[in-house]
Amino acid sequence: MKRINQVMSVKSFIASRKVMLIYILLFSGSCFGQDNTSKATDTLIRNIPSSPSVVFDGRDINLHYFKWKSENNLRNDSIKIFSLSPISRRVNKVNGFVLGVGHYENANIKIQTINGLNVEASPLSLALFSISINVPFEALFVGINDNVISNVAFFDDCKDTYVKINGLNISSGGFTGGAELRGFNISIISGMNKMNGFSVGGILNTKNFSGVSISGLANISDSGNGIQIGSSNVSRRHKGIQIGLFNNSKDLRGMQFGLWNTNGKRKLPFINWQFKK
Structure with missing residues (x-):
């Protein structure tokens, strides 16, 4: 009987220990198991003002910095080695080779x-080159008088840059605006915001040009720095040399060689110059 009582007391002790353990676990879960961190964080994010900042270690820190970094992180497919053009709306950079029919503005990626x-x-x-015969015809004589150009594709139509090329561009047609190129350009007709480098083609129309451009019909730029070689060369503000049948610059700092040369000071055949205002 005594042995039985001892066994029962041991079982009772073990049972009480289990009950106490369960009670401790439930109590701990009720006290520490509920994590309100995400809720509090969400509340704080929703309540962040439009231009928030905090001072930490003597410096202002923008609270939207990490959100901005997250929203502008590159996707896994945002950088390619090869792409067809128009480039996919999800790709913002190609380091390699692009082949296709041209580039157009992307609603998702600015450049x-x-x-x-x-x-x-x-x-x-x-x-544009083959059907609109007035474009190459006017371009041939634009060096005599830049007011001859009536098509807005020249000079005054400037789209925001949406594609930049660093390297070699080869095109049977060319750009019609919204492009910047740094390198080598070979195309029949091109309209660009900026061209830095060497260009060979039929017509090159740029807002800003720097380098050497050889065109069969016309080189046209709003601001030029370098050498223009073509049947007709026009640069409203030019620093460098113009060589062609007709050369025209409203504000020239350099030399002109051609059948008829016009700058801000004089009009002369064969050779003209202007080095000062």
Whole structure:
């Protein structure tokens, strides 16, 4: 009987220990198991003002910095080695080779960048050159009087830059605005915001040009710095040399060689110059 009582007391002790353990676990869960951190954080984010900042260690820290970094992180497919053009709306950079029919504005990415080779057959600019005969015709004589140009594709139509090319561009047509190129350009007709480097083609129209441009019909720029060689050369503000049948610059700092040369000071055949205002 005594042995039985001892066994029962041991079982009772073990049972009481289990009950106490369960009670401790439940109590701990009720006290520490509820994590309100995410809720509090969400509340804080929703209540952040439009231009928040805090002072930490003597410096102002923008509370939207990490949110901005997250929203602007590159996707896994945002950088490619090869792409067709128009480039996908999800790709903002190609380091390698692009082949296609041209580039157009992207609603998702402000500027798409190509580092390498861009080859395209642009039907739009090729049609502009072949169908709109007034464009090449006017371009031939624009060096005599830049007011001859009536098409807004020249000079005054400037789209925001949406594609940048660092390298070599080869095109049967060319750009019609909204492009910047740093490198080598070979195209029939091109309209760009900026061209830095060497260009060979039929017509080159740029807002800003720097380098050497050789065109069969016309080189047209709003601001030029370098050498223009073509049948007709026009640069409203030019620093450098113009060589062609007709050369025209409203504000020249350099030399002109051609059949008829016009600058801000004089009009002369064969050779003209201007080095001061």
